[in-house]
Amino acid sequence: MSFSLDGVGLTHANGYTALADISLRADRGERIALIGPSGAGKTSLLSVIGTALAPTAGQGTVLDSALAGQAPRGQDLKRLRARIGTIHQAPPIPGRQRVVTAVLAGRLGQWPAWKSLASLLYPMDIPGARAALERVELADKLFCRCDQLSGGQLQRVGIARVLYQQPDLLLADEPVSALDPALAQATIRLLTADAEARGATLIASLHAVDLALGNFRRIVGVKAGRIAFDLPSERVTDALLHALYASEGEELPVQAHEPAYVTRQRAANDAATRAACC
Amino acid sequence: MLLTADPAARPRLLGALTVLVVLWPLFQAAEVKPGALFDASNLKVIGNFLAAFLPPETGAGFLGHLAKATLETLAIASAGMLLAFLLAVPLGYLATAAGRERPTLNPVTRSLLTLLRGIPELVWALVFVRIFGLGPAAGVLALGLTYGGMLAKVYAEILESVDPAPANALRHSGAGRPLALLYGLVPLAAKELASYTVYRWECAIRASVVMGFVGAGGLGQLMDQAMKMLNGGEAASILLAFMALVFAADGLSQWLRRALDTPPADRPSPFGPRSALLALTLLAGTVASFRFLNIGFGELFTADAARSMGEFVAGFFPPDLSAEWLAKVGKGIWETLAISVVGTLLAAVAGLLLALPKPHAPFGFVLNALRSVPELVWATITALAVGLGPFAGALALALHTAGVLGRLYAEAFDNAPPAATRALRLAGAPAGVRFLYGTLPGATPQLIAYTLYRWEMNIRMAAILGFVGAGGLGQLLYFELSLFHYAQASTVIIAMLLLSIGVDQTSAWLRQRLR
CATH class of the missing domain: 1.10.3720.10 (MetI-like)
Incomplete structure (x- = not known):
């Protein structure tokens, strides 16, 4: 069992109910896509699973630790968290940090303190960081500063950090929102392949329905803080999807197909940043 | 409901009126x-x-005094800053809410900081002069205590003001608080932290000038004498020396900020020859300051000093x-x-x-x-x-x-x-x-x-x-x-x-x- 939630609810201090009566479980190695309109509670759900937010109702376990009641604290909590990797929609990386340090930061929960401190003076695992960056095709940016990267490149640095962390449970919150369609597809494949190879559990929230259906076997629809459906991808019908996204109009959100000149423009931008850096 | 009027107008008007009344x-x-x-x-x-003021005094004997006093001021400021920095780093870490998952303000440290900062350095200096006698030791200690409190408070606030997301993300992936701060917040805050520290050092130079007025050595003591004798020429020379000092410190501060802005070179270590040079200069500067001032810290903490300190403090009560x-x-x-x-x-x-x-x-x-x-x-x-x-x-x-x-x-x-x-x-x-x-x-x-x-x-x-x-x-x-x-x-x-x-x-x- 990787995680299980049983009637979990989350009500914020201001009275807003983000999640209500969520029951969801995943076995080790499962790969799940989370879809639903914006504001449905996808990020909250991932935050609860990732121990960032404690549920205000219900029970749950993550990697055999309780989420509520007897939840681990102190060192136990750190050990648990070191096994959970999160890819955030907005990469939580300080702009003035170097790419190599940002990637190595993925293992701060696993490294002894002396190593983490020494790594600020001299990166302690350059080959590791380079390998992780190679997988997102950014190895040439190893010693750049993060504020020299474009939004899409920065998002890939955030992904490289989690690849380097090698967590048992991989949570991804709109991991490809800043990437163009081709790169988004490749990155989702990279994440699923990484999870499969290491037997890790992957749960990714995605705004683009086609990306979810094409790459994940299990689809969980979330609407208004509740689970709308939890089905194998082949049984997710158009009717279900239209009901899920009723609030967002007729069209289902899919990957944007940008005109070619936009992609060309982006390539030129990338080249410009590359020229400015290193 | 559709608002046709700006809902912020009334509170703004009231606010302006309150300000006037106060x-x-x-x-x-x-x-x-x-x-x-x-x-x-x-x-x-x-x-x-x-x-x-015109012309400024330029006699060789006076200039000799001036040079020595300038060096002394610089040394008091640098030694005091080192003391302050050593105090401020742990206190600031304890006092800041940054990187804590539940925001706490850590009231104990905060009140200690208030006590340190609340009493002006000149008052501390007056007190230390009574205890340790005339000389730079009183100035260094007074600076160290007040500036330690100020630096700690500002460090704490700077860390609280930068985007907390990177540090929180690191904590959620299992990093402890010190590491989350170092990897998640310090890179963003480094520029501000460094420029504030250098700026405080400039302030320390001015403060050590002022403390000379109560007998803690340096340019201030010289200025005090010049002012008391209404010797405008000497006062002008001393003022020019201040300005030169402050301008030099300003130049150093700008150089540092630029250095922090330059993107790193393509090499594994983030530190190059320039950083090494800077570290060496800092080290040499502080060592030279302490040697120049020749403070016998051992003598400051004898039983005798403790007794006279006790007597002096007891006099303030009730x-x-x-x-x-x-x-x-x-x-x-x-x-x-x-x-x-x-x-x-x-x-x-x-x-x-x-x-x-x-x-x-x-x-x-x-x-x-x-x-x-x-x-x-x-x-x-x-x-x-x-x-x-x-x-x-x-x-x-x-x-x-x-x-x-x-x-x-x-x-x-x-x-x-x-x-x-x-x-x-x-x-x-x-x-x-x-x-x-x-x-x-x-x-x-x-x-x-x-x-x-x-x-x-x-x-x-x-x-x-x-x-x-x-x-x-x-x-x-x-x-x-x-x-x-x-x-x-x-x-x-x-x-x-x-x-x-x-x-x-x-x-x-x-x-x-x-x-």
Whole structure:
């Protein structure tokens, strides 16, 4: 069992109910896509699973630790968290940090303190960081500063950090929102392949329905803080999807197909940043 | 419901009215009388004094004294800063809410910091001079304690003000709090932390000048003698030496900021030969400072020193709490508050006007000149210009603070994210409008924080300006201490502490509200 939630609810201090009566479980190695309109509670759900937010109702376990009641604290909590990797929609990386340090930061929960401190003076695992960056095709940016990267490149640095962390449970919150369609597809494949190879559990929230259906076997629809459906991808019908996204109009959100000149423009931008850096 | 009127209009109007109602009596208490600036007899006095500045004294013997005193000032400031830094890093870490998953303010550390900062360094210096005798040791310790408190507080606040997401993300992936701060917050805050530390070092240079007035060595002692003998030529040379020092420190600070801005070279280690050189210089500088001052720290902590310290401190208890004395102190508090508020407001207006024009260069020179002269020295001059009293104090504060705030404002404008302004420029907005819509909204929280923070410092300064006759609590304290009335002096020190705590709280509250 990787995680299980049983009637979990989350009500914020201001009275807003983000999640209500969520029951969801995943076995080790499962790969799940989370879809639903914006504001449905996808990020909250991932935050609860990732121990960032404690549920205000219900029970749950993550990697055999309780989420509520007897939840681990102190060192136990750190050990648990070191096994959970999160890819955030907005990469939580300080702009003035170097790419190599940002990637190595993925293992701060696993490294002894002396190593983490020494790594600020001299990166302690350059080959590791380079390998992780190679997988997102950014190895040439190893010693750049993060504020020299474009939004899409920065998002890939955030992904490289989690690849380097090698967590048992991989949570991804709109991991490809800043990437163009081709790169988004490749990155989702990279994440699923990484999870499969290491037997890790992957749960990714995605705004683009086609990306979810094409790459994940299990689809969980979330609407208004509740689970709308939890089905194998082949049984997710158009009717279900239209009901899920009723609030967002007729069209289902899919990957944007940008005109070619936009992609060309982006390539030129990338080249410009590359020229400015290193 | 559709709103047709701006819902913010009423609170704004009310706010403006409240400000007026609060400020009016304060301006009264500070005895603001701009007319006195242009009074003929006052103009004559100040004119004569300033005329005596020329030519500056350049005798070889005096220059020798001046050089030694300058070095001593520099050494006191550097040694004091090292002490302050060593205090501030652990205290700031304990006090800051940054990187904590449940925001706590850590009340114990916060109150310790308030105690350290609340008592002005000049008062600490006076106390240490009584205990350890005349000489630089008193200055170094006084600087270390007050500046330790200030640095710790500002470090804590800077760390709280940067984007917390990176540190939180690291904590959620299992990193401990110290590492989450180092990897997640320090990279973003490094520039501000470093420039504030260097800026504080410049302040320490000025403070060590001022402490010379109570016998803690350095340029201040020389200045005190020159002023007492109304020797304008010597005073002018000493002022020029201050300015040279402050300008040099400013240059160093700018070089450091640029160094932090340069993207790293393509090599594994983030530190190159330049960083190594910097580290070596810092090390050599601090070692040289301590050697030059030749402070026998061992002698400071003997049983004898402890006993005399105990006796001295015991003399302050119990404080004089008679109704008559309390009324007098109460009046001093009100006057001090008025001096600080009026001085800071005048300074904010003047500073903003000086920070706006581009290019910065000529105005930057004015700002540097204004702030390189310590408030206490300005007060001796403004007292000549408008007569003894609170208005002289408020003017002295305003002159020095305008220099400080103008510089900080200009930096805030330069540091404001350029994207918003660029977008407006591309949309065809003219320069003034671009500033109001693009730069100012981004910089406003910083401007407000800087101004309020300066107000907190000015309340301490206002409390000691009285040492040279500018009214308020300082005048009371200086008078009672010179008569060895320790019980009365103790009440005044407590009043200073309470006042600065009150101002800190108000300022924190205002910062929160105006964010």
